[in-house]
Amino acid sequence: MLDYDMDKRGTLPRYEYLYRRIRDDVLSGELAAGDRLPSKRELARRLGVALVTVESAYGQLEAEGYVTSRPRSGFYVNALPQVTQAMPRPPASEAAAEKDETAADSLLADFSRPATRADSSAANLWEKALRQTFAQEPREALFAAQPAQGTLRLRAAIASYLQRSRGVAVDPANIVVGAGAQAIYAMVAALGGQGAEVAVEDPGYGRVWATYDACGRPVGFVPMDKDGMRVDLLSASDVTVAHVMPSHQFPTGRVMSAARRFELLGWAAAAERYIVEDDYDCEFRMAGRPVPPLLAADTASRVIYVNTFSKSLSSALRLAYLVLPTDLMRLWHERLGFLACTVSVVDQVALARLLESGDYDRHVARFRTQQRRLRDDLLAVLCATAAGDALGFEETDSGLHFVLAAEVVGDPAEAERRIAREALAGGVRLAPLSSYAHDPANATPRDGRARFVMQYDGLDPALVPQVAEALAAAVAHGRVAHT
Amino acid sequence: MLDYDMDKRGTLPRYEYLYRRIRDDVLSGELAAGDRLPSKRELARRLGVALVTVESAYGQLEAEGYVTSRPRSGFYVNALPQVTQAMPRPPASEAAAEKDETAADSLLADFSRPATRADSSAANLWEKALRQTFAQEPREALFAAQPAQGTLRLRAAIASYLQRSRGVAVDPANIVVGAGAQAIYAMVAALGGQGAEVAVEDPGYGRVWATYDACGRPVGFVPMDKDGMRVDLLSASDVTVAHVMPSHQFPTGRVMSAARRFELLGWAAAAERYIVEDDYDCEFRMAGRPVPPLLAADTASRVIYVNTFSKSLSSALRLAYLVLPTDLMRLWHERLGFLACTVSVVDQVALARLLESGDYDRHVARFRTQQRRLRDDLLAVLCATAAGDALGFEETDSGLHFVLAAEVVGDPAEAERRIAREALAGGVRLAPLSSYAHDPANATPRDGRARFVMQYDGLDPALVPQVAEALAAAVAHGRVAHT
Numbered sequence: 001m002l003d004y005d006m007d008k009r010g011t012l013p014r015y016e017y018l019y020r021r022i023r024d025d026v027l028s029g030e031l032a033a034g035d036r037l038p039s040k041r042e043l044a045r046r047l048g049v050a051l052v053t054v055e056s057a058y059g060q061l062e063a064e065g066y067v068t069s070r071p072r073s074g075f076y077v078n079a080l081p082q083v084t085q086a087m088p089r090p091p092a093s094e095a096a097a098e099k100d101e102t103a104a105d106s107l108l109a110d111f112s113r114p115a116t117r118a119d120s121s122a123a124n125l126w127e128k129a130l131r132q133t134f135a136q137e138p139r140e141a142l143f144a145a146q147p148a149q150g151t152l153r154l155r156a157a158i159a160s161y162l163q164r165s166r167g168v169a170v171d172p173a174n175i176v177v178g179a180g181a182q183a184i185y186a187m188v189a190a191l192g193g194q195g196a197e198v199a200v201e202d203p204g205y206g207r208v209w210a211t212y213d214a215c216g217r218p219v220g221f222v223p224m225d226k227d228g229m230r231v232d233l234l235s236a237s238d239v240t241v242a243h244v245m246p247s248h249q250f251p252t253g254r255v256m257s258a259a260r261r262f263e264l265l266g267w268a269a270a271a272e273r274y275i276v277e278d279d280y281d282c283e284f285r286m287a288g289r290p291v292p293p294l295l296a297a298d299t300a301s302r303v304i305y306v307n308t309f310s311k312s313l314s315s316a317l318r319l320a321y322l323v324l325p326t327d328l329m330r331l332w333h334e335r336l337g338f339l340a341c342t343v344s345v346v347d348q349v350a351l352a353r354l355l356e357s358g359d360y361d362r363h364v365a366r367f368r369t370q371q372r373r374l375r376d377d378l379l380a381v382l383c384a385t386a387a388g389d390a391l392g393f394e395e396t397d398s399g400l401h402f403v404l405a406a407e408v409v410g411d412p413a414e415a416e417r418r419i420a421r422e423a424l425a426g427g428v429r430l431a432p433l434s435s436y437a438h439d440p441a442n443a444t445p446r447d448g449r450a451r452f453v454m455q456y457d458g459l460d461p462a463l464v465p466q467v468a469e470a471l472a473a474a475v476a477h478g479r480v481a482h483t
Numbered sequence: 484m485l486d487y488d489m490d491k492r493g494t495l496p497r498y499e500y501l502y503r504r505i506r507d508d509v510l511s512g513e514l515a516a517g518d519r520l521p522s523k524r525e526l527a528r529r530l531g532v533a534l535v536t537v538e539s540a541y542g543q544l545e546a547e548g549y550v551t552s553r554p555r556s557g558f559y560v561n562a563l564p565q566v567t568q569a570m571p572r573p574p575a576s577e578a579a580a581e582k583d584e585t586a587a588d589s590l591l592a593d594f595s596r597p598a599t600r601a602d603s604s605a606a607n608l609w610e611k612a613l614r615q616t617f618a619q620e621p622r623e624a625l626f627a628a629q630p631a632q633g634t635l636r637l638r639a640a641i642a643s644y645l646q647r648s649r650g651v652a653v654d655p656a657n658i659v660v661g662a663g664a665q666a667i668y669a670m671v672a673a674l675g676g677q678g679a680e681v682a683v684e685d686p687g688y689g690r691v692w693a694t695y696d697a698c699g700r701p702v703g704f705v706p707m708d709k710d711g712m713r714v715d716l717l718s719a720s721d722v723t724v725a726h727v728m729p730s731h732q733f734p735t736g737r738v739m740s741a742a743r744r745f746e747l748l749g750w751a752a753a754a755e756r757y758i759v760e761d762d763y764d765c766e767f768r769m770a771g772r773p774v775p776p777l778l779a780a781d782t783a784s785r786v787i788y789v790n791t792f793s794k795s796l797s798s799a800l801r802l803a804y805l806v807l808p809t810d811l812m813r814l815w816h817e818r819l820g821f822l823a824c825t826v827s828v829v830d831q832v833a834l835a836r837l838l839e840s841g842d843y844d845r846h847v848a849r850f851r852t853q854q855r856r857l858r859d860d861l862l863a864v865l866c867a868t869a870a871g872d873a874l875g876f877e878e879t880d881s882g883l884h885f886v887l888a889a890e891v892v893g894d895p896a897e898a899e900r901r902i903a904r905e906a907l908a909g910g911v912r913l914a915p916l917s918s919y920a921h922d923p924a925n926a927t928p929r930d931g932r933a934r935f936v937m938q939y940d941g942l943d944p945a946l947v948p949q950v951a952e953a954l955a956a957a958v959a960h961g962r963v964a965h966t
Contacts, residue, residue, distance in 0.1 A: 015771075016772055019771075019772070026741075056770075056771055059770060059771050060771040060772060065710060065738070065739070065740020065741040065742055065743065065744070066741045078740070078741065078742055079742060116627060116628035117623055117626055117627050117628075118622075118626030120622060122626070123622045123625065123626050126626075126829070127617045130613055130617070130829075131614070131617075134610045134613075134614075139601075139603065139606045140600055142606065142799065143600055143601030143605070143606050143609075143797045143799045143800075144599060144600050144799060145596075145599035145600075145798070145799070146799065179662045179666070179801070179825035179826070180823050180825060182822050182823055183662070183666075183825055186669070190697055190698070206821075207821060207822075210821050211822065214673055214818060214819060214822070215673070215698075215699075216699050227548060255548070256548070257548020257561070258509075258548040258549045258561065259548055259561055259562060260548065261548070287539075287542060288498075288502075288539055288542050288543040289499055289502070289543060314626045315628070315823065316625065316626045316627060316628070316629065316827060316828035316829070317626075317827045317828075317829065318662070318823070318824075318825055318826065318827050335697060336697060338689075338690060338693050338697075339665050339690075339693075339694065339697070340663050340665055340798065340801070341801075342662035342663060342666055342801055342825050343662070343801065344799060344800045344801050344827065344830060345799035345800075346609070346613075346799070346800065347827060347830075
């Protein structure tokens with residue numbers, strides 16, 4: 001016992017080898033509970049190693065609870081519960097074979113999701129911002145503890161940006177920064193009362209309700225009409241929070257009408273109710289000026305404003321924020337104020353600098369122009385195709401997607417599936433508008449047209465003609481059932 | 484009506500001025516519901532502006548729902564619900580006065596919390612990593628859509644790091660990356676069954692239970708003894724998840740004994756139960772080799788492993804991860820797989836590079852040596868003070884904090900308060916060990932000593948003598964009640 005051959009230790013340090021051998025003897029029962037280990041000095045002599053080697057091994061065994069040291073007596077083996085023979089964990093070999101989900105697939109175009117890569121000007125802008133941040137900001141400001149809401153500097157920069165771009169005066173003390181829109185939705189969920197139901201628009205953005213659902217909130221689906229969420233139906237329910245996208249609803253692209261806005265604000269003001277205003281792509285209104293947010297008319301402090309930099313910079317950066325009415329801000333501090341902010345301070349300072357310098361505003365203006373050109377190009381080329389006469393374009397001005405409507409023969413839902421299938425075969429992925437409806441009855445409007453949500457911001461401009469031809473062919477072929 | 488003086492538009496574009504005036508007339512009732520606006524051509528002529536100006540203004544009014552266009556008839560004013568006069572939102576003036584919570588306060592030392600600034604070598608390392616990432620990685624890889632779990636590259640780098648540093652083989656497919664430990668705890672909470680209770684160690688780390696609580700999980704507080712969480716009490720409850728810190732418990736600093744580890748693993752294996760192993764500062768074991776994680780012995784796939792880069796790099800960067808057993812990974816994909824990863828892809832690639840190159844390992848080794856020196860220095864100087872004989876140091880080897888025990892006269896809890904008060908007056912903030920106990924009965928051990936949790940990693944090495952003197956004076960004065 002304890003007569004280990006130290007030459008067999010291979011590349012292990014002596015103390016480590018010794019520790020392992022003794023541990024294994026304890027685990028195997030070779031050394032039994034209550035056994036006294038030889039004194040350090042004695043074992044060192046016996047094995048021909050330095051005293052410090054044995055000391056380290058014993059210290060390790062004691063730290064891990066295999067042995068106990070009794071003052072002026074020595075080290076004793078502890079009793080261990082019986083365990084079954086250890087089996088190896090599954091090897092990591094599968095990992096190498098795992099397909100990286102980020103790999104680009106071979107489609108010509110995918111209109112079913114937003115751009116999955118940042119525009120190169122956004123990438124350049126971010127690199128420059130980080131470089132200048134390191135060059136010009138004191139290190140202490142980049143690696144310091146930060147308030148749970150995010151740094152004051154970024155919040156002040158966001159407040160000032162909201163003032164100049166959205167015409168609303170917001171107190172930086174009411175802003176909370178978070179790692180992406182969903183992290184923000186989760187905060188909103190945590191602020192709701194126990195069991196409080198959240199109403200979402202139907203059709204709508206799946207990740208909104210899925211996030212509320214994952215956070216344990218019951219979700220109610222409220223149909224849209226041409227003016228926006230149906231507040232009459234909302235009023236008839238017990239719901240106390242309504243999540244809407246008034247500037248540019250996803251997926252319908254509709255702008256909530258002024259009348260509906262006031263109706264919704266009135267609904268919230270009439271009781272302890274709140275509106276979550278999701279302003280996710282407000283910067284990309286393509287004609288006229290941006291539609292003012294509900295927040296600007298929120299005299300009753302009932303609007304929770306949510307926005308993200310995913311559209312204007314990149315969703316890979318995870319930058320979003322929340323503006324809370326003062327009473328909810330108090331509640332936030334009470335319930336969530338202990339949580340660390342989820343955005344790196346380095347990134348927060350870099351973003352604040354972009355907002356302060358005007359670089360961000362200039363980037364957005366350029367990017368909007370570029371996207372407008374892309375949209376114009378796509379629409380013009382689509383119109384000129386053989387299927388052009390059967391195509392209509394809806395809500396083309398409100399943001400980074402529009403709705404493509406195709407006149408079809410027979411059931412529109414079936415035609416949508418046929419056209420989408422044909423398009424995919426031609427390398428173009430389409431998302432039928434009806435696929436965003438939770439309740440099929442809420443898929444609107446029913447006028448005999450097949451409709452598709454066209455998220456065009458990820459489209460390669462060079463491929464527009466090819467994509468348009470593939471689309472036209474799919475529509476021409478799929479608009480009529482071939483039996 | 485509609486006879487606006489275009490010269491009064493100031494710096495506003497003509498269409499914007501026109502839009503605003505008409506909108507205000509609609510809101511004021513000057514233009515009533517059903518009123519027909521003049522034709523675009525007529526109004527343009529009347530006001531002496533270009534047709535496109537009127538078109539833009541009308542288009543904006545229509546987009547926002549103030550007017551409706553009827554084909555071949557013109558634009559009609561919509562009915563708006565009555566609303567009270569809009570009041571301005573509170574001004575942002577308070578914001579300028581808001582104290583930035585990141586501002587350093589005037590303490591000599593604050594042992595009550597971890598370092599709030601990154602060590603400068605960590606800051607340099609991170610800057611270098613970002614710079615090289617932009618210089619050497621393709622842009623597409625930095626701004627691409629990523630899997631919800633985080634990029635495969637980072638997960639593979641973490642798996643390889645866990646293999647070499649913690650001796651466990653982990654499949655990258657079972658790793659999830661998140662923005663800090665609390666984001667990770669929240670995921671664990673979301674995986675638990677409806678209403679499932681989570682057991683935490685008492686005394687323990689407050690943010691653990693607060694996060695579970697904020698996520699709607701009931702929390703049970705289980706006392707510790709010298710071996711770790713009392714599994715006998717755990718077994719007597721209905722709890723199905725136990726959150727523990729076996730390598731270095733916070734705040735006691737204890738290492739969970741081998742016997743207790745097997746007992747805990749046995750508890751989990753006996754039913755559908757899970758152990759959350761929070762390995763938050765395992766890299767900073769100051770003597771011997773790191774204690775192997777529970778994960779290494781987890782043959783029953785019951786361990787959820789949590790770790791963070793907050794200690795080794797900076798908590799400002801928000802980098803943490805989770806390793807799930809395969810069945811929970813499946814559940815994660817089902818319930819949370821739709822959520823976007825909360826860490827910027829740029830940061831993920833930078834961190835992966837640090838792990839791949841060995842720069843991270845070298846940094847940790849250097850940083851550990853530096854922290855060990857700081858600890859040795861502090862202990863030596865404290866021992867040499869006038870109060871040295873009354874001081875004991877516990878769990879000094881396990882990580883970035885130890886426990887300072889002072890012999891006192893009378894009630895230890897009162898002495899802790901007195902000493903902490905005296906120390907604060909001398910510029911040193913101390914956290915009594917008992918302040919971390921949820922149930923005062925769990926504040927251990929009761930041997931007539933006052934105890935303080937010493938998070939020394941934020942200590943300025945140059946201030947050690949001064950801090951030690953202030954501490955010694957506080958102990959000397961506070962250990963006895965002065966009436």
